[in-house]
Amino acid sequence: MEFEEEDYNQIINYNLGNLSEAENIEIQKRMEVDKVFREEVLLYQKLPYAITEKGWPDWGHENNEQEIEKIKTLKRSELISNIESKIKSGGRQYFENQNKHRKVWRKYAVGLVAALIIVFVSIKIFNFNSLSGESLYAEYVDWENNLLSTTEQSNVENRELQGEQLFKKEEYKKAKIIFIDIIEKGKRQDSHTLMYLGASYLELEEYNDALQIFDQLLQQKSLNSNRAYWYKSMVYLKQGDISKAKEELLSLIKNKENFNYSKARELLKQLD
Amino acid sequence: MIDNKEKILSKDYFVEALLKGDDLIISEIYQRFFPKILQFVLLNKGTHAAAEDIFQESLLHIVIRVQKKSINIQSFEAYLFTVGKNMWRRELENQKKRVIKEEGYTLIDKDTNFAQFLIEHEQMELYREKFALLSDNCREILALFFNKVSYENIVEELSYATINTARQRIFKCKSKLVKFIKTDKRFKL
Numbered sequence: 001m002e003f004e005e006e007d008y009n010q011i012i013n014y015n016l017g018n019l020s021e022a023e024n025i026e027i028q029k030r031m032e033v034d035k036v037f038r039e040e041v042l043l044y045q046k047l048p049y050a051i052t053e054k055g056w057p058d059w060g061h062e063n064n065e066q067e068i069e070k071i072k073t074l075k076r077s078e079l080i081s082n083i084e085s086k087i088k089s090g091g092r093q094y095f096e097n098q099n100k101h102r103k104v105w106r107k108y109a110v111g112l113v114a115a116l117i118i119v120f121v122s123i124k125i126f127n128f129n130s131l132s133g134e135s136l137y138a139e140y141v142d143w144e145n146n147l148l149s150t151t152e153q154s155n156v157e158n159r160e161l162q163g164e165q166l167f168k169k170e171e172y173k174k175a176k177i178i179f180i181d182i183i184e185k186g187k188r189q190d191s192h193t194l195m196y197l198g199a200s201y202l203e204l205e206e207y208n209d210a211l212q213i214f215d216q217l218l219q220q221k222s223l224n225s226n227r228a229y230w231y232k233s234m235v236y237l238k239q240g241d242i243s244k245a246k247e248e249l250l251s252l253i254k255n256k257e258n259f260n261y262s263k264a265r266e267l268l269k270q271l272d
Numbered sequence: 273m274i275d276n277k278e279k280i281l282s283k284d285y286f287v288e289a290l291l292k293g294d295d296l297i298i299s300e301i302y303q304r305f306f307p308k309i310l311q312f313v314l315l316n317k318g319t320h321a322a323a324e325d326i327f328q329e330s331l332l333h334i335v336i337r338v339q340k341k342s343i344n345i346q347s348f349e350a351y352l353f354t355v356g357k358n359m360w361r362r363e364l365e366n367q368k369k370r371v372i373k374e375e376g377y378t379l380i381d382k383d384t385n386f387a388q389f390l391i392e393h394e395q396m397e398l399y400r401e402k403f404a405l406l407s408d409n410c411r412e413i414l415a416l417f418f419n420k421v422s423y424e425n426i427v428e429e430l431s432y433a434t435i436n437t438a439r440q441r442i443f444k445c446k447s448k449l450v451k452f453i454k455t456d457k458r459f460k461l
Contacts, residue, residue, distance in 0.1 A: 008443065039461050043450060048418035050399030055361030059392050063461055071387035074336055083293050087331050090298030091324060094306065097299075184317050186364065190419060212311070222419050223412070223429065 003040060011044050051221065054189065133240035140267055141234055143167070146260070147195050148224065160192060167196055176200040191217060191224040195231070202235050210235050226258040233264070246271050286348045290335050301331070305349055309356040318360060326363070330356040333390060342394055342458075358396070359389060391460070398459060402452035410445035417442050 003011075013019050014027045031038040042060060049056035061068060074080060105112075149164070163178035179197035183189050194217040201210035211232060218228035229252035236245035249271075252264045289297035306327050313323035333355050337343035345351045366385075380388070403411065409430075416426050423435045432438045453459055 005443070008447075012443075012446075042461060043453070044446070046395075047399065047446065047449065050396060050403050051415060052418055055358070055365045056392065056396065059388065060461075061388055061391070064388075064391055067391060067460070068384060068387040071336065071340075071390055072383045074339060075332070075383055075386060080332070080335065080339070083290060083335055084328075084332055086293035086295060086298055087290070087328050090295055091302060091328060093295070093299050094302035095324075180315065184315070186361075209311075212308075220419075221411075222415050223421075 003037070007037070007040075008044075011041050014041065015045050055186070133237045133242055133245070136267065136270060137234060137237040140237070140263065143199055146227075146230065147199060148192050160196075163193075163196055167200060170203070172200045172203040176204065189216070191220065191222055191227075194220075195224070195227065198228075198231055202231070202238065205238075207235050207239055224259075226252070226255065227260075229258060230260045230264065233267070242271055287334065287338055287345065290331060291338065302327075305352055308349075308353055312353075312357055313360050316360060317364065322360070322363075326356050326360050329386060330359055332386070333359070333393070336390065337394075355393065358393060362389060362392075394458070395460065398456060399449075399453055402449060402456065405452055406445060406449060409441075410448065413438070413441055414445050414449070 010019070010023075010027060014024065019027065027041070031041055046056060046059075048054075147167075159178055159182055163175045163182070166172075166175040166178065176197065179193055179200060182193050183197070194213050198210045198213035198217065201207070201213060214228040214231045214235070217231070218225050229248050233245045233248035233252070236242070236248065246268060249264045249268050252258050253261060253268070255261075258264075286297065286301055289301070306323075309327050309330070310320065310323040313326060314320070318326075330352055334343065334345075334348075334352065403414070406414070413426065413430060416429065421429070423438055426432070426438050426442075427435055430438070432441070
């Protein structure tokens, strides 16, 4: 069934929270008596979750009881129960091995530390890649111009502004805590938050975390997602991993519209 | 860069191993993929025990979807992580509801919860699949809109004449997406 354009405007505004209390009550009453209208509202409610990295709202399963029972029956079948046992025992095996490894680690810690010192000295003396990566990083990193400022965003909360200001003062640890808190409280996981959190991790040399956050930014498929290629190349540069830095830059330059396209081309020439 | 060994492994290797209940490869699955889900859960108010649970349930999710023939995996690792992430986020939403509703909240048994999540995930995949069918312009404008970029910024970003033009475009793109979704036989509410 097709509704009038006015109905759809109401549905969109209801889902955005733009209606008055009286209007909300009216919509909810209509949803109680008009099943088709209710289904349309629920469908429109779910659309954003199809493309944003957020948990979805309460689904409501009144129409799915048969399907639910089928799945439960399948899950409780002998075949699946056996697989479930194997998965659990596989897990137990893995965690036992992890514990064993931790004990072995402690046992040989002294020898390992000595070996690490030797490796560290060798890296310092012989690792030109690391040196050149770091110097290029120092040359190309430009957080002031490469991160979105809160003045460029609407609907930004005070905590984000606070985090951004701490980052600008190079208080990366405090900035990191704020941005993690914002994400954990489920308030926002938008480009701005992810950029600053990733950059904080990078400056704190927590490279794996930085890469994970920038990957999340990339997966968002938002307007600013492509910035992640540049940011990831910075992570690899700082680590001295020239080949991975180049990979990211090559991905970046596949599209002329991508962030820092010209800079990426320039940097690639230097890396060759 | 994925090397050839990983390419060969990632397609059906892990799925078949799960279906056969291959202990050795299941252990390898934990070794390779559990740390990433663990980190995600810990970073999002979870515990080690919660991460273990999510990981196991996510593997079962894949197994049952294969049995139902309602799954199309390109990368086992990426798919497993997506399921785990979504499962945990949903669990966090449910925990919030329990706190708010307290006595009025009806606890759902684990298997029902699992089944509900499976249906919801199938539907989300359908929505994403249909979203990918839209034109570049529609995807771009809806991505901005769903990420709560203001109409003013959308107009500026995409060079529309007025806010009303942008609104109409958003409405048309949403309607197209809804039509794609509803006309697919897999659609359910």
